[in-house]
Amino acid sequence: MNLPAHHPLVDGGTAASPLIRAYRGDRPETTPVWFMRQAGRSLPEYRALRVGMAMLDACLDPELSSEITLQPVRRHGVDAAIFFSDIVVPLRLAGVDVDIVPGRGPVLGTTIRTARDVAALRPLDPAALSPIAEGVARTVAELGSTPLIGFAGAPFTLAAYLVEGGPSKDHLRARTLMHSDPAAWDALLGWAADVTGAFLRAQVLAGASAVQLFDSWVGSLSVVDYESRVSQFSAQAIAHVKDLGVPVVHFGVGTGELLRSMHAIGADVMGVDDRIPLDEASRRLGAEVPLQGNINPAFLAAPWPVLERHVLDVIERGRAASAHVLNLGHGVPPETDPGVLTRIVELAHA
Numbered sequence: 001m002n003l004p005a006h007h008p009l010v011d012g013g014t015a016a017s018p019l020i021r022a023y024r025g026d027r028p029e030t031t032p033v034w035f036m037r038q039a040g041r042s043l044p045e046y047r048a049l050r051v052g053m054a055m056l057d058a059c060l061d062p063e064l065s066s067e068i069t070l071q072p073v074r075r076h077g078v079d080a081a082i083f084f085s086d087i088v089v090p091l092r093l094a095g096v097d098v099d100i101v102p103g104r105g106p107v108l109g110t111t112i113r114t115a116r117d118v119a120a121l122r123p124l125d126p127a128a129l130s131p132i133a134e135g136v137a138r139t140v141a142e143l144g145s146t147p148l149i150g151f152a153g154a155p156f157t158l159a160a161y162l163v164e165g166g167p168s169k170d171h172l173r174a175r176t177l178m179h180s181d182p183a184a185w186d187a188l189l190g191w192a193a194d195v196t197g198a199f200l201r202a203q204v205l206a207g208a209s210a211v212q213l214f215d216s217w218v219g220s221l222s223v224v225d226y227e228s229r230v231s232q233f234s235a236q237a238i239a240h241v242k243d244l245g246v247p248v249v250h251f252g253v254g255t256g257e258l259l260r261s262m263h264a265i266g267a268d269v270m271g272v273d274d275r276i277p278l279d280e281a282s283r284r285l286g287a288e289v290p291l292q293g294n295i296n297p298a299f300l301a302a303p304w305p306v307l308e309r310h311v312l313d314v315i316e317r318g319r320a321a322s323a324h325v326l327n328l329g330h331g332v333p334p335e336t337d338p339g340v341l342t343r344i345v346e347l348a349h350a
């Protein structure tokens with residue numbers, strides 16, 4: 001481990017936390033739990049802070065990003081914080097014209113579709129990451145022995161936004177570029193891997209005790225396309241933090257067929273979405289891989305007894321894996337009653 005001597009994983013007690021123990025394959029006394037998108041619109045205290053402030057401006061304000069990161073930890077008593085930021089933040093810091101449009105997601109001013117477009121992309125100046133490092137440092141100073149998870153988008157998911165110019169259902173133009181101009185594709189994914197890898201590394205050096213690489217939209221690829229044109233770039237992104245020795249979680253949506261290939265890029269833990277039960281995911285991966293997931297977000301608005309039964313079923317199936325961190329199969333829907341999330345934490349800890 002090449003972590004700084006004062007890193008929380010070295011001297012701050014997060015190594016003994018239930019989350020990090022589970023990520024390392026141990027089974028703590030109670031199931032650790034956190035929620036993807038736990039910081040955000042489901043919380044009234046978040047909506048109050050964000051009034052009149054653009055999403056990306058909030059991400060680049062260390063005081064605000066830290067406060068928003070801490071809100072769900074205080075409210076729900078979750079076992080981890082995840083740094084409040086966005087997968088497109090490092091793109092913006094590298095000079096890409098990208099904004100986050102409320103209710104829609106990341107939207108690009110110009111698309112990246114040709115070798116010339118790719119060649120015009122600039123590397124990320126490490127100094128630009130200082131608001132991220134400062135936000136993380138402020139956060140871990142407050143968290144004590146509760147670990148902070150750093151995160152980044154994987155090259156394919158970033159490329160899906162860069163090529164499409166915004167959110168897309170099938171990422172068809174990105175999937176076409178991969179085959180019509182493989183050299184431009186490789187250059188684009190290589191650029192994205194280094195930009196997102198630097199974002200990840202800055203978070204770990206500033207105090208994150210684990211990282212999650214989100215390849216949210218990779219489920220639209222075949223295993224063949226993934227292994228031949230994508231996975232090496234996800235490995236390249238992860239390589240930026242490998243020497244630091246923090247656990248690496250890897251997650252995507254609709255990835256039942258890709259789990260083994262995604263694990264093979266160098267992930268320690270696999271995040272599983274709600275389309276495949278955890279016991280089946282564990283069977284596909286071999287039982288030694290710790291799993292994270294996979295409460296179906298659709299159940300969050302169901303009556304409590306229905307949700308409770310579902311959560312207990314997820315915990316039960318999670319016993320098939322060497323270790324299990326309870327989470328959702330995808331992010332918290334904005335309209336979720338936050339009280340329901342607190343109740344799930346109490347159930348997991350009971």
Ligand code: CP3
Binds near residue numbers: 050086100
């Ligand atoms: O609490 C957390 O999970 C940490 C914060 C976080 C955000 N984005 C904040 C955010 C994380 C981990 C992300 C990652 C992210 N961003 C992913 C990967 C995770 C996933 O959900 O698959 C992706 C694909 C994005 C791109 C993106 N950014 C989308 C699809 C959206 C939602 C658009 C919308 O308004 O519904 C965003 C915006 C965004 N990122 C919000 C938040 C809290 C909402 C913006 C707002 O509150 O105004």
